[in-house]
Amino acid sequence: MSICLRFYRFHHPFILINHPLNLEPLILKTDSVQLEFGGRKILQDVYLECKQGEVLGILGRNGCGKSSLLRIIFGTLRPAYKHVSINGEYIKKGYKNMRVAYLPQHNYLPKGIKIKKLAATIIDDRFWGDFSTHPIYEKYAEKTIADLSGGELRQLETLMVIYSKADFILLDEPFTHISPIQAEAFKEIIRKCAKIKGIIVTDHQYYNILDVSDRIILITDGYTRPIRNNDELVTYGYVSHIN
Numbered sequence: 001m002s003i004c005l006r007f008y009r010f011h012h013p014f015i016l017i018n019h020p021l022n023l024e025p026l027i028l029k030t031d032s033v034q035l036e037f038g039g040r041k042i043l044q045d046v047y048l049e050c051k052q053g054e055v056l057g058i059l060g061r062n063g064c065g066k067s068s069l070l071r072i073i074f075g076t077l078r079p080a081y082k083h084v085s086i087n088g089e090y091i092k093k094g095y096k097n098m099r100v101a102y103l104p105q106h107n108y109l110p111k112g113i114k115i116k117k118l119a120a121t122i123i124d125d126r127f128w129g130d131f132s133t134h135p136i137y138e139k140y141a142e143k144t145i146a147d148l149s150g151g152e153l154r155q156l157e158t159l160m161v162i163y164s165k166a167d168f169i170l171l172d173e174p175f176t177h178i179s180p181i182q183a184e185a186f187k188e189i190i191r192k193c194a195k196i197k198g199i200i201v202t203d204h205q206y207y208n209i210l211d212v213s214d215r216i217i218l219i220t221d222g223y224t225r226p227i228r229n230n231d232e233l234v235t236y237g238y239v240s241h242i243n
């Protein structure tokens with residue numbers, strides 16, 4: 001039985017519980033990733049840790065390997081070597097048993113199936129109230145994805161991953177293609193979900209990443225570097241200045 005279900009059964013409405021059964025938060029760790037394409041080294045010294053209760057932001061220039069790293073954790077990209085674990089247990093495929101959910105850059109929801117039916121299998125019971133009252137879901141629950149605009153579909157797909165049953169949520173560019181007001185709303189949702197999940201998020205809208213994240217790591221030259229203050233983003237050449 002999954003930890004999520006055990007949490008749900010023992011949940012008491014008057015106790016503020018941040019983690020399942022008040023256990024120690026789960027910790028997702030990734031290290032020793034070796035990834036290359038056609039002899040070109042992409043990732044060579046990665047260390048990343050994310051625990052339930054926090055948002056970890058990943059920044060880096062185009063092509064530095066952010067999406068690849070998320071796909072490696074999710075289990076759909078196999079590098080030469082990786083070590084991914086949750087509380088010490090080696091995880092070969094993060095997507096198995098809904099340990100990890102992933103929002104890719106491209107659309108992922110299947111065509112021809114009612115959104116209501118998809119939601120019933122994906123959404124975490126603890127967030128059903130939030131999800132089912134979101135305007136996008138209320139408007140399109142009885143429809144299929146063919147009825148949504150590009151931006152609406154992106155919103156729905158993002159919400160479905162954030163509110164999914166997984167312990168860890170990986171978000172690749174959740175702020176791209178959506179309006180600023182929606183980005184603000186998503187940051188609120190991400191913070192709320194991060195009270196009981198671990199969330200890793202990357203986007204080129206770095207100000208949104210800085211805003212929503214508890215910690216930041218930067219990928220440069222295949223390495224992950226913890227960013228302790230925003231000036232380091234200038235030092236490492238990610239931005240020319242910070243306002």
Ligand SMILES: Nc1ncnc2c1ncn2[C@@H]1O[C@H](COP(=O)(O)OP(=O)(O)OP(=O)(O)O)[C@@H](O)[C@H]1O
Nearest residue numbers: 037038042060061062063064065066067068069204
């Ligand atoms: N299947 C593939 N075959 C060959 N090269 C690939 C493949 N997938 C990714 N790459 C290369 O690996 C590098 C890292 O790609 P990745 O998509 O992880 O970068 P990214 O940091 O997410 O980039 P962006 O910010 O532009 O989305 C890029 O140079 C890309 O061209």
